[in-house]
Amino acid sequence: MSPPGACTNILNARSKAKGIGTISNPERFLNQDFQQLKQYCLTKAVRYIDEMFPPDRRSIGPGILSAADIKRVVWLRPIKMVPNKIALLSCFLAGNCWFLASIGALTFQRPILEQVVPLDQSFDEEYCGLFHFRFWRFGKWIDVIIDDKLPTINGRLLFVQSKTPNEFWPALLEKAYAKVCGSYSDMNAGSPAEALVDFTGGVHICVQLSDPPLALWELMFRAGKSKSLMGCGTQGTSANRVLSNGLVQGHAYTVTGVKQVNTCICRVNLVRLWNPWGQGEWNGDWSDESRLWNTVSSEDREMCHHMQNDGEFWMALEDFCRFFADLDICCLCPDFLDGSSSCHWRSSCYEGRWVAGITAGGCINNIESFWTNPQYRVKVDKLLSECSSSDNDKTMLVSLMQKPDKRNRRLVQNLHIGFSVFEVMSHIFPSYTQLSSFFQGNTPVGQSKTYVNAREVMELMALKPGEYLIVPSTFNPNETASYLLTILSKAETHVHSQLTRTEAQGYDEVDAEQLQKLLNERILNGDLKSGGFSTDACRSMVALMDTSVTGKLNQREFLCLWRKILALKDIFVRTDDSNTGTLPLNKLRNAVEATGNRLNDDLLNLMALRYGSTSGSPDSGVITLENFISLMLRWESMNPLTNPIKLQESSGAWNLVIICHVFKLQWVYLYMYG
Numbered sequence: 001m002s003p004p005g006a007c008t009n010i011l012n013a014r015s016k017a018k019g020i021g022t023i024s025n026p027e028r029f030l031n032q033d034f035q036q037l038k039q040y041c042l043t044k045a046v047r048y049i050d051e052m053f054p055p056d057r058r059s060i061g062p063g064i065l066s067a068a069d070i071k072r073v074v075w076l077r078p079i080k081m082v083p084n085k086i087a088l089l090s091c092f093l094a095g096n097c098w099f100l101a102s103i104g105a106l107t108f109q110r111p112i113l114e115q116v117v118p119l120d121q122s123f124d125e126e127y128c129g130l131f132h133f134r135f136w137r138f139g140k141w142i143d144v145i146i147d148d149k150l151p152t153i154n155g156r157l158l159f160v161q162s163k164t165p166n167e168f169w170p171a172l173l174e175k176a177y178a179k180v181c182g183s184y185s186d187m188n189a190g191s192p193a194e195a196l197v198d199f200t201g202g203v204h205i206c207v208q209l210s211d212p213p214l215a216l217w218e219l220m221f222r223a224g225k226s227k228s229l230m231g232c233g234t235q236g237t238s239a240n241r242v243l244s245n246g247l248v249q250g251h252a253y254t255v256t257g258v259k260q261v262n263t264c265i266c267r268v269n270l271v272r273l274w275n276p277w278g279q280g281e282w283n284g285d286w287s288d289e290s291r292l293w294n295t296v297s298s299e300d301r302e303m304c305h306h307m308q309n310d311g312e313f314w315m316a317l318e319d320f321c322r323f324f325a326d327l328d329i330c331c332l333c334p335d336f337l338d339g340s341s342s343c344h345w346r347s348s349c350y351e352g353r354w355v356a357g358i359t360a361g362g363c364i365n366n367i368e369s370f371w372t373n374p375q376y377r378v379k380v381d382k383l384l385s386e387c388s389s390s391d392n393d394k395t396m397l398v399s400l401m402q403k404p405d406k407r408n409r410r411l412v413q414n415l416h417i418g419f420s421v422f423e424v425m426s427h428i429f430p431s432y433t434q435l436s437s438f439f440q441g442n443t444p445v446g447q448s449k450t451y452v453n454a455r456e457v458m459e460l461m462a463l464k465p466g467e468y469l470i471v472p473s474t475f476n477p478n479e480t481a482s483y484l485l486t487i488l489s490k491a492e493t494h495v496h497s498q499l500t501r502t503e504a505q506g507y508d509e510v511d512a513e514q515l516q517k518l519l520n521e522r523i524l525n526g527d528l529k530s531g532g533f534s535t536d537a538c539r540s541m542v543a544l545m546d547t548s549v550t551g552k553l554n555q556r557e558f559l560c561l562w563r564k565i566l567a568l569k570d571i572f573v574r575t576d577d578s579n580t581g582t583l584p585l586n587k588l589r590n591a592v593e594a595t596g597n598r599l600n601d602d603l604l605n606l607m608a609l610r611y612g613s614t615s616g617s618p619d620s621g622v623i624t625l626e627n628f629i630s631l632m633l634r635w636e637s638m639n640p641l642t643n644p645i646k647l648q649e650s651s652g653a654w655n656l657v658i659i660c661h662v663f664k665l666q667w668v669y670l671y672m673y674g
Helices: 005-017 034-044 066-072 097-107 110-114 169-181 192-200 216-225 289-295 298-304 317-323 431-440 511-523 537-544 556-573 585-594 603-612 626-635 643-651 652-662 666-673
Strands: 074-076 093-096 132-137 140-147 149-153 203-208 229-234 253-264 267-274 312-316 324-331 348-354 375-382 396-403 416-424 458-461 468-474 482-491 491-499 582-584 613-615 617-624
Touching: 034 132, 066 192, 074 491, 097 110, 097 169, 097 192, 097 253, 110 132, 110 192, 132 169, 132 192, 140 192, 140 431, 149 169, 169 289, 192 203, 192 229, 192 324, 203 396, 203 458, 216 229, 216 253, 216 317, 216 324, 253 298, 267 317, 289 298, 312 317, 317 324, 348 468, 375 652, 396 416, 416 431, 416 458, 416 482, 482 491, 482 511, 511 537, 511 556, 511 626, 537 556, 537 626, 556 585, 556 626, 582 585, 585 603, 585 617, 585 626, 603 617, 617 626
Parallel strands: none
Antiparallel strands: 074 149, 132 140, 203 324, 229 253, 229 324, 253 267, 267 312, 348 482, 375 468, 375 491, 396 458, 396 482, 416 468, 582 617, 613 617
């Protein structure tokens, strides 16, 4: 059983630190090593059979074949079906149209094809029935191993079938994807967007063609030049019904190109599409038999017009928007969004989790619990000089993807997900205790259009320089699920997890020693040159938050403490403008006042004396992150002193209370005020 909660996060962070999960070093799916298995098969002179995805009815799954047909299934290797040379990808005839359309898009972009289908394998040299493919899955690349036994009935492939009888790469790729999904049955229903994202690991946008952007054709043109994968689907619920115009209702197509042509009357924007069935085409304007081709130049006609029933055809952009429902564009690089090759978008990803009763507050309609959702603080600096600065310019893309908690996709219950973006003023950034009232008094400046039951929602936004909170949530409160939040921006951005609640998962109780380990690993990132959080400091933190007086923190108490620590770390990092990891004592006042507290010179000197450290001379004094957190947690525990009005009084009695607390002279405090 895999470790839950924070333990999983730590393991994932360590894998990322080692470079595991990148396209050049993908994670081994189900811990299967391609090179080791290949060497074993070659040494033993055997052909591979995958025990993790065996050639039997379990891998086919329920619901797509009758019991009688299941008994007729024979799993055959390609070399048994076609002894002659086996070909590479070309065209396809049958299978899941959404997956076929995605493979079709893949074949038009050779560099992306080669990263999904590694070149270090063939049916010729060192063949042993073992193949592997690479997919991007929820923030990381995985390497998926399969054997080449394919399900057949009467010698005919059951699912993806190629137009040429000696071509098997599509069927093998489909089998690898079925393994990731759980079975062939689990990938029986899907969308091109899922496969396109899993083939690229890049930027994905979805355009609703019922309300297309004004510059749709320009966007598609830039996407084509950027070697994007594009797929689309026709309207309607009656899948596979051929309409009178030649299009198939509820069917997935591949966008293979765009072109602008000049007729004797006007300029026309054309879109080229491909039916993955390899036949069946649009028969309206600009189809193969349309007379409109006689109105363009001979050069354009020779380049674009081909009289073949091969499933590929042209249509005007207006007809494309009229008869198709949506357009998915996936690209390795987001530069196609604005067409500026000199403007480089920055990308950052964050894994999180909604937990019922703790961090699943639901949408903003649930205002009493919305503030408990995970939140990400984003500071947007000025746009890079080479980027457009138009007020209407889209400067940020936010994507929220929910991660399945089960391997078999048919068992996954997708939730309705979405996100909201709030603008905040940096000098009045809401503290933990102010969050509820903050969301009640502010409206989002950006958000996903609606909460949808989908794997991913995304939105392009125009955000001016400033500070924001991004709040991902489910529609209903108290729904547990994991998610991946991706933020792309063409401005300089700094993202911090405002309230990381997933750290509390898997810890029913936390004692001082466990807290010390977590703080040193997660807050200091293992950098213990200054000594790290001491056991004594962690015992003090536990004592301050231990309202149940058990000597340990329960999950609620630990979560509350973790929120405070993250907020203090954020203040410390922002104040440390020299990026040294320590604060000069002359900047301690700035850091303390950034927490909303005020102090006089005498108190500042006492704090520096107690919590500062020197390296030789008094002028070289600094305060470390761990000491700053310890100091401010002790200060905050004195509830009367969090009122700025009382702090301004600076009376002798108040100063004495502060001095006693800062120096841990509890006995003086108890004697005078206990």
